[in-house]
Amino acid sequence: MTAIKDKTIWLTGASSGIGLALAQQLADAGAALILTSRREQQLEELRQALPNSDKHRVLALDLSQPETAQAAAEQALADTRVDILINNAGVSQRSKALDTDLSVYRQLMEIDYFGVVALNQVVMPKMIEQGSGHIVTVASVAGKVGSKLRSGYSGAKFAVVGYMDCLRAEMAEHNVQVTSILPGFVNTQIAINALQADGKQQGHNDPEIEQGISADECAAGIIQAIQADKAEAIIGKGLSALAPTLKRFFPGLVRRITAKREG
Numbered sequence: 274m275t276a277i278k279d280k281t282i283w284l285t286g287a288s289s290g291i292g293l294a295l296a297q298q299l300a301d302a303g304a305a306l307i308l309t310s311r312r313e314q315q316l317e318e319l320r321q322a323l324p325n326s327d328k329h330r331v332l333a334l335d336l337s338q339p340e341t342a343q344a345a346a347e348q349a350l351a352d353t354r355v356d357i358l359i360n361n362a363g364v365s366q367r368s369k370a371l372d373t374d375l376s377v378y379r380q381l382m383e384i385d386y387f388g389v390v391a392l393n394q395v396v397m398p399k400m401i402e403q404g405s406g407h408i409v410t411v412a413s414v415a416g417k418v419g420s421k422l423r424s425g426y427s428g429a430k431f432a433v434v435g436y437m438d439c440l441r442a443e444m445a446e447h448n449v450q451v452t453s454i455l456p457g458f459v460n461t462q463i464a465i466n467a468l469q470a471d472g473k474q475q476g477h478n479d480p481e482i483e484q485g486i487s488a489d490e491c492a493a494g495i496i497q498a499i500q501a502d503k504a505e506a507i508i509g510k511g512l513s514a515l516a517p518t519l520k521r522f523f524p525g526l527v528r529r530i531t532a533k534r535e536g
């Protein structure tokens with residue numbers, strides 16, 4: 274059982290969507306937060322608006338440059354205990370495999386995969402020394418089931434789910450919990466910020482994302498999964514949340530559905 278109150282929690286992607294909802298709920302629950310995303314000013318405004326603002330701090334990092342982000346975080350957190358790391362920052366994709374520039378695949382891997390590996394390497398030595406800790410990554414149902422227009426995103430999310438499985442095996446002897454979160458559709462900026470074939474943002478929402486669960490519901494589910502030390506938690510409703518189970522028992526059905534659906 275992982276407690277939240279008075280824990281130091283490093284949260285990435287805190288400026289928007291699921292991360293913003295997590296920041297609010299974790300601060301309400303009495304955590305001391307290290308807030309990460311790219312823009313320092315935006316994070317500082319968030320920090321000041323949170324309950325117990327003096328307990329929280331800001332650490333702006335660009336996870337599309339994992340080596341630079343890792344070095345900056347190592348320096349900034351050298352003397353800081355981290356009880357829980359929540360790797361939530363991420364970027365999605367809306368483009369066909371046939372058209373997508375190789376640089377877009379690399380960018381998705383940098384942020385959604387290498388960014389996670391880089392920050393985990395900052396906290397792992399601390400957690401091993403502490404004899405406890407919890408590493409959480411917000412992956413996706415797309416890390417279990419592929420569908421159209423997401424070949425790079427799904428590739429990065431499948432990779433991160435596999436990496437987290439290995440990490441769980443290696444961290445067990447150190448009393449470090451490892452949790453992968455697999456959200457279905459959640460109504461955030463994810464589709465608006467999704468990369469297209471040329472690397473430009475899509476700039477508009479998708480109907481299925483608009484009809485997804487709220488960021489608040491998703492954040493509440495993530496906190497429950499952390500508290501219960503779940504290895505993996507699917508959070509969502511409808512087909513997007515059922516997809517991993519359907520794929521396991523009815524793979525042919527899932528292949529037919531994904532070939533038919535436009536996104």
Ligand SMILES: NC(=O)c1ccc[n+]([C@@H]2O[C@H](COP(=O)([O-])OP(=O)(O)OC[C@H]3O[C@@H](n4cnc5c(N)ncnc54)[C@H](O)[C@@H]3O)[C@@H](O)[C@H]2O)c1
Pocket residue numbers: 285286287288289290291292309310311334335336337338361362363364365384411412413414415455456457458459460461462463464466482485
């Ligand atoms: N919304 C969904 O339907 C959905 C479904 C499954 C998984 N997810 C995952 O949930 C996580 C949060 O996404 P969201 O839905 O809140 O989307 P969002 O676009 O609203 O938020 C993404 C967050 O990641 C940060 N980020 C993006 N690129 C970054 C970079 N280079 N460096 C540092 N921070 C960066 C953004 O600043 C923002 O805070 C992502 O990992 C996403 O893949 C979302």
